[in-house]
Amino acid sequence: MIADRRFAEIKVGDKASQSKTISESDVYLFAGITGDFNPMHVNKDFSRKTVYKKRLVHGMLTGSMISTVLGTELPGGSTIYISQELNFRAPVFIGDTLTAEVEVLEKREEKKIIVLNTIIYNQNQKVVVTGKAVVKKD
Amino acid sequence: MIADRRFAEIKVGDKASQSKTISESDVYLFAGITGDFNPMHVNKDFSRKTVYKKRLVHGMLTGSMISTVLGTELPGGSTIYISQELNFRAPVFIGDTLTAEVEVLEKREEKKIIVLNTIIYNQNQKVVVTGKAVVKKD
Amino acid sequence: MIADRRFAEIKVGDKASQSKTISESDVYLFAGITGDFNPMHVNKDFSRKTVYKKRLVHGMLTGSMISTVLGTELPGGSTIYISQELNFRAPVFIGDTLTAEVEVLEKREEKKIIVLNTIIYNQNQKVVVTGKAVVKKD
Amino acid sequence: MIADRRFAEIKVGDKASQSKTISESDVYLFAGITGDFNPMHVNKDFSRKTVYKKRLVHGMLTGSMISTVLGTELPGGSTIYISQELNFRAPVFIGDTLTAEVEVLEKREEKKIIVLNTIIYNQNQKVVVTGKAVVKKD
Numbered sequence: 026m027i028a029d030r031r032f033a034e035i036k037v038g039d040k041a042s043q044s045k046t047i048s049e050s051d052v053y054l055f056a057g058i059t060g061d062f063n064p065m066h067v068n069k070d071f072s073r074k075t076v077y078k079k080r081l082v083h084g085m086l087t088g089s090m091i092s093t094v095l096g097t098e099l100p101g102g103s104t105i106y107i108s109q110e111l112n113f114r115a116p117v118f119i120g121d122t123l124t125a126e127v128e129v130l131e132k133r134e135e136k137k138i139i140v141l142n143t144i145i146y147n148q149n150q151k152v153v154v155t156g157k158a159v160v161k162k163d
Numbered sequence: 164m165i166a167d168r169r170f171a172e173i174k175v176g177d178k179a180s181q182s183k184t185i186s187e188s189d190v191y192l193f194a195g196i197t198g199d200f201n202p203m204h205v206n207k208d209f210s211r212k213t214v215y216k217k218r219l220v221h222g223m224l225t226g227s228m229i230s231t232v233l234g235t236e237l238p239g240g241s242t243i244y245i246s247q248e249l250n251f252r253a254p255v256f257i258g259d260t261l262t263a264e265v266e267v268l269e270k271r272e273e274k275k276i277i278v279l280n281t282i283i284y285n286q287n288q289k290v291v292v293t294g295k296a297v298v299k300k301d
Numbered sequence: 302m303i304a305d306r307r308f309a310e311i312k313v314g315d316k317a318s319q320s321k322t323i324s325e326s327d328v329y330l331f332a333g334i335t336g337d338f339n340p341m342h343v344n345k346d347f348s349r350k351t352v353y354k355k356r357l358v359h360g361m362l363t364g365s366m367i368s369t370v371l372g373t374e375l376p377g378g379s380t381i382y383i384s385q386e387l388n389f390r391a392p393v394f395i396g397d398t399l400t401a402e403v404e405v406l407e408k409r410e411e412k413k414i415i416v417l418n419t420i421i422y423n424q425n426q427k428v429v430v431t432g433k434a435v436v437k438k439d
Numbered sequence: 440m441i442a443d444r445r446f447a448e449i450k451v452g453d454k455a456s457q458s459k460t461i462s463e464s465d466v467y468l469f470a471g472i473t474g475d476f477n478p479m480h481v482n483k484d485f486s487r488k489t490v491y492k493k494r495l496v497h498g499m500l501t502g503s504m505i506s507t508v509l510g511t512e513l514p515g516g517s518t519i520y521i522s523q524e525l526n527f528r529a530p531v532f533i534g535d536t537l538t539a540e541v542e543v544l545e546k547r548e549e550k551k552i553i554v555l556n557t558i559i560y561n562q563n564q565k566v567v568v569t570g571k572a573v574v575k576k577d
Contacts, residue, residue, distance in 0.1 A: 050464035063234035188326035195471020339510035372477035
C-alpha cells in the first residue's frame, strides 16, 4: 500500500518503518544493477579472508530501505527527495533482517520541507546506518 | 576490473568515473529489491499526470552509482564506506545515461580516511546528484 | 506499508487496490521463475504472427497482483490464502498498467473466513481478470 | 522444449507434469515483481515467530507452476487460458521441491475447450494445491 500523507497532516514525531531479510539474490541483483562487483560483496572466497569473514551487503542497498519508507509510507507517494545523509555504522551480512525507521524532526512550512531522522538496525537491534533525510511534500 | 589502490598511492585531485544508461529493468529490479513501488517509478499512467510526465529513476539507485566508482575504481576493492551525503538536484528518467564521478578532496593520514567530492550528471551534462563521500582505505 | 487488519475490523463492502505498469522485465523474470517460456510471452517474432500481434503477459502474473492486495492491504499481513478463482477475460500486454481491486463480499464469523470479489482492469478500464478469493484472517 | 499439441490429438486422461525446487531467489524475485512483501515471505525474523517458523512461498508462485505445464507441455504453446481455480491446502517453504501435474478431464468439441484437473505436491508427496483449469486450444 502506497500511503500518501499531505504536508498538513504530518506532525513532528511521526514515525514509520519497514523490515526485510536481505537475501543473497538481493545483493547479487543490486550488484548487477549498479555494477558494484566489489569482492567484499560477491566473492565468498575473498570475504573469508577479510576481517568480516562473510560477504557484506552493499551500504547503499541497506541505505535504500530508507527511501522505501519515505516513498511509500511517510510522507508516501509523490514525495520529492531533496537530500539524504548516510553514516554506515556497522557491517550488514547476507541474511540479516533490517528495519529502516524514519521520524519527522522538523517541518518548514513556507517550502513544505520535512526533515526526518533516518536509522536502520538489524535483527539484534544493532544500529547499522544513521542519517537524515530532507524531502518536499505538498 | 576491480582496482585496488593503496592509501599511500592516492593523491588529492585523483578522479574516476563510470557511466551507464539506466534501463526500465534496472528501475523495476531496484523496486523489487527495495520494495519501493512508489507510482512515480512503476506506474506509467500515474506518471503521465505528474509534472515529470514520465517514470522517474529512484534517487537512491542513481546515488548508488557513486558507491560503484568508490568500490571498484577509486579507492577500489575493500574500501570501507564511512558516510555518503547525497543532494538530489534534478529528475532522472528511464533511459538516461548517467556518469558518476568522484574526486579526492582530502586525505586524513592518521586514520587512513579519504574524503571525496561525488557528482552525477546525465547525457546532457546536467548535474543530477551532488555530495560527498568519506571512506577508509588501507 | 504492510497493513494488518483484524477480522473484526473488516466490513462487507471494504475495498483496496494496487496499480502497476507491467514491464518487459517483469514478464521475463516471471518466465525465469516459473519456467513458462511459452512463445506468446517471450518470442516477439512468434507473437507478431498471432492474433494478438504482441507478447502477452502471463495470466498468472496478472492474477498474482490480487494476492499482493490481499497480503499487503486487505486483510493484510498474515492473511491465510484458502482459494482463488481466476477468469481471464482479455489479453494483457507488456506496458499495460494494471489495477487489482478486491472487495469484501462476505464474512463467515465462526471460522474467520472472508470472501472477496477480485477484479483486475487495465489503463483503459477494460476488465482483464475477474474472480473470487477466500482467505482466513484472525 | 515447448510442446504444442493440437486439440484433436489430446485425449481425456492425458497427463503432464513439471518439477522444480523453489529457491529463496524465486521467492524474492516474485515479491519484487508483484510487490507482495508480506513479512511471511521476506522476513526471517518475523517468520520464526509464526506457527510456520520459516518463510513461506507465495501461494500464487506455487500456483503458477500449473500454468507452466499448461503453456509448455499439455496442451502447450499458444494455449489460451480461460480460467484457473486454486485451493491452497498446505504451506510451501523455501527449498521445497514442487511437482505440478495436470490431467485432461473433459473436452468440449464445439469450442475447443479442455478442462484439466490441476494438482501440486511437494517432495513428501503432500498435496499443497488442488484445482481445475479451463483452456482453449486449436
